Structures are given as structure tokens and as C-alpha cells.
Amino acid sequence: MQTILVTGGCGFIGAHTIVDLIENGFNVISIDNLSRASDQSLLGIEKITGKKITNYTVDLTDKAATEAVFIANPGIIGMIHFAAYKAVGESVEKPLDYYENNISSLVHLLQMAVKYNAPHFIFSSSCTVYGNPDTIPVTEKTPLQTAASPYGATKQMGETIVKDAAFAHPLSTILLRYFNPVGAHPSTAIGELPIGRPQNLVPAITQTAIGKLPKMQVHGADYDTRDGSCIRDYIHVCDIAHAHTLAIQYSIKNNQPNSCEIFNLGTGNGITVLEAIHAFEKVSGVKLNYEIGPRRAGDIVSIYANNDHAVNQLGWSCKYDLEDMMRTAWQWEQHLAK
Numbered sequence: 001m002q003t004i005l006v007t008g009g010c011g012f013i014g015a016h017t018i019v020d021l022i023e024n025g026f027n028v029i030s031i032d033n034l035s036r037a038s039d040q041s042l043l044g045i046e047k048i049t050g051k052k053i054t055n056y057t058v059d060l061t062d063k064a065a066t067e068a069v070f071i072a073n074p075g076i077i078g079m080i081h082f083a084a085y086k087a088v089g090e091s092v093e094k095p096l097d098y099y100e101n102n103i104s105s106l107v108h109l110l111q112m113a114v115k116y117n118a119p120h121f122i123f124s125s126s127c128t129v130y131g132n133p134d135t136i137p138v139t140e141k142t143p144l145q146t147a148a149s150p151y152g153a154t155k156q157m158g159e160t161i162v163k164d165a166a167f168a169h170p171l172s173t174i175l176l177r178y179f180n181p182v183g184a185h186p187s188t189a190i191g192e193l194p195i196g197r198p199q200n201l202v203p204a205i206t207q208t209a210i211g212k213l214p215k216m217q218v219h220g221a222d223y224d225t226r227d228g229s230c231i232r233d234y235i236h237v238c239d240i241a242h243a244h245t246l247a248i249q250y251s252i253k254n255n256q257p258n259s260c261e262i263f264n265l266g267t268g269n270g271i272t273v274l275e276a277i278h279a280f281e282k283v284s285g286v287k288l289n290y291e292i293g294p295r296r297a298g299d300i301v302s303i304y305a306n307n308d309h310a311v312n313q314l315g316w317s318c319k320y321d322l323e324d325m326m327r328t329a330w331q332w333e334q335h336l337a338k
């Protein structure tokens with residue numbers, strides 16, 4: 001069995017990806033310092049797969065502690081690097097924490113990939129690297145714009161660091177640009193656990209519906225879109241997770257040293273905020289208490305993916321539609337309330 005190291009394995013996308021990797025025959029170990037996630041995820045993974053995952057509670061900014069994991073596990077052939085801080089607003093307040101955490105952890109892992117001959121490296125990037133694009137849908141060739149936040153800057157810098165490392169060393173690297181991952185595993189054994197008041201749309205919807213929040217706001221309905229609200233490409237977390245398995249298989253099969261390939265991971269469907277709310281109301285039967293509020297600073301009007309590259313090269317397809325995303329997110333919220 002091939003061993004993959006997943007960093008951030010207790011987080012939202014990390015935990016779903018571990019499940020998918022196990023279901024496709026990989027051996028997985030995790031590093032997660034639990035600063036932004038709970039090790040309850042490991043129980044959920046075990047419930048779904050029947051496999052106990054070893055998590056090393058190691059901070060990746062600690063190079064010696066990170067190296068100890070590689071010394072203890074000589075069979076690692078590749079890694080999927082999720083672990084990072086990801087709150088846009090917080091990154092504006094604490095930019096140095098974001099640069100220290102997101103950049104130094106990435107550099108350390110790439111150094112380990114080289115030193116311990118674990119050449120298959122997948123980096124969690126983001127559609128935020130496109131900023132406010134001139135044309136939509138965006139392809140992987142759409143020019144990047146200046147990042148709107150230190151968080152976005154860490155993703156752009158991360159991409160450059162991975163590319164430079166792959167140029168200089170025999171690494172086979174892949175950058176996955178996520179659009180808006182939502183939903184939860186249909187078993188309700190794992191899902192998203194937002195810290196504090198949720199900033200993202202779908203947790204805001206489900207927390208309002210269950211009564212954790214009294215009301216939610218649509219951040220602007222006066223944009224130049226079909227109903228005035230912003231357009232995003234929401235994608236089910238299990239579809240995102242499976243793309244990682246396909247990406248690691250692709251990297252192993254092609255085994256191209258000095259490579260760095262980029263894939264957009266979105267469904268290709270642009271959905272407005274109001275359409276997302278109405279899809280939620282339809283599948284849940286709950287009338288959502290929302291109001292139209294002012295625009296949110298920093299929001300871009302509209303972005304969605306051209307995903308042809310991932311579909312053609314990885315053989316990837318999305319299995320979950322918008323209603324599935326809302327249904328599983330709602331089932332997860334109801335499960336949390338039990």
C-alpha cells in the first residue's frame with residue numbers, strides 16, 4: 001500500500017480527502033496541530049472507513065518535529081498539504097501570523113519531500129488567486145490579480161514556492177485551486193466546524209435555519225447579476241476530496257519530475273447567493289430568516305470555474321448538485337444539534 005501524508009487531516013477538506021484516499025486503497029497518516037480543527041474528525045473517519053488514522057499533533061512550522069514524522073514513517077511517497085490558516089478577515093489583522101504559518105510550513109514540507117524522496121506533492125490553492133478576474137469562467141491560464149488579502153497572498157506565494165521547488169528538484173507537483181467547498185459527507189460523520197460566527201455563506205444559512213443565529217444577511221443585492229446578488233461556484237466537499245485522490249494517482253502514474261500542473265476545482269456553475277438560499281429552503285423545507293444587507297467589503301461580483309482541465313486530464317466529474325450540497329450541509333447541522 002502506498003502511504004500518503006495528509007497535513008490538516010482533521011480539517012474540513014482534509015478529513016473528507018482522507019476518507020476518499022482510504023476508499024481508494026491508500027494508506028494515510030495525518031499531521032494536524034489541532035489549532036483550527038478537532039481530532040473528533042478522526043473518529044468520524046474511522047466510523048466511515050473502519051480505519052484508525054494516526055495523527056501527529058505536530059506544528060509544521062517546527063521543522064525538527066516535522067522531520068521526526070518522516071523519520072518515523074520511511075514509506076511516505078507523497079503528500080497533500082491542506083494545513084493552513086484560512087480566514088480572510090483575520091489575515092488582514094494578523095498578516096505576520098499568516099505568513100509565518102502558511103509559508104514556513106510549506107517550505108518545511110517541500111524540504112522533507114526532497115530529503116525523504118516523497119516526490120508527489122499536492123498543494124491546496126484557491127480561486128482567490130484570480131482576484132477580481134476580467135473574464136469568467138476562469139481557466140488555469142486566466143491572469144492572476146493582486147491578492148486582496150494576506151491570506152490570498154499566501155496562496156499566490158505558495159504556488160510560486162511549489163513551482164520553484166519543482167523546477168529545482170525532482171518533484172511532481174500539483175496545485176489545486178478550490179472554488180467554494182460546501183456540504184458534508186452524506187453519513188454525517190464528518191463536516192465543517194466553523195470557529196466562531198461563520199463568515200461563509202452555507203454555514204451562515206444552516207446556523208440561521210437551526211436557530212444558532214437569529215437572522216442572516218445577503219451581502220448586497222444591487223450587483224450587476226441576474227438577481228443582484230454575487231455569483232460563486234459552490235462545490236460539494238466530497239467531489240473536491242475525490243479530485244485529490246485522482247490527482248495523486250495522476251502524479252504517481254505520470255511520474256514527471258520537475259512538473260507543476262494546475263487544476264481548477266469547481267463545478268463550472270455560477271450560482272447567486274439568493275439561488276443558494278432558495279435551494280436550501282427547497283431541500284430543507286425551512287423558511288430562512290434573511291434580509292438584504294449592504295455589500296461586504298472585498299467581495300468580488302462573480303467568479304466560477306472552467307473545469308475542463310480537471311475533467312479531461314484527471315477523469316474527474318462532479319457527482320453532487322446544488323441541492324445535494326444544501327441537503328448534506330443541513331443534515332450535518334442537524335446532526336451537530338443532537
Ligand code: WQD
Pocket residue numbers: 086088125126127128178179180199200201202204216217218219220230231232273296299
Ligand atoms: C459567498 C457569497 C458573500 C455570508 C470563500 C473563502 C475564501 C476562499 C474562496 C478558500 C459572497 C455571500 C456570505 C453571509 C452572504 N476560499 N454571503 N451572507 O467570499 O467566495 O470566499 O471562498 O481559499 O477563503 O472565504 O465565500 O462563503 O464567504 O461568500 O450574502 O452571511 O455569499 O457576500 O457573495 P467567498 P463566502
